[in-house]
Amino acid sequence: MAADPDAKVSCDLTAPIVGVDSTLDETALAAAISAAGFVSEKLAEVR
Known part of the structure; x- marks a missing residue:
């Protein structure tokens, strides 16, 4: 993710849900x- 290069992204393709852990x-x-x-x-x- 260019806006936050340290972001962590998780995907659940069956849901479909994408989670993002970002400082933004x-x-x-x-x-x-x-x-x-x-x-x-x-x-x-989630904190």
Whole structure:
């Protein structure tokens, strides 16, 4: 992920759900996902 090169991404292709562990705030992360042509929806926040 160019917006946060240290981001960790996990995928569950059967769901389909993608998880992102990033230092970006929620707004910046959603904007980066949208700019890549995808739709995002926050399902949960894990700390």
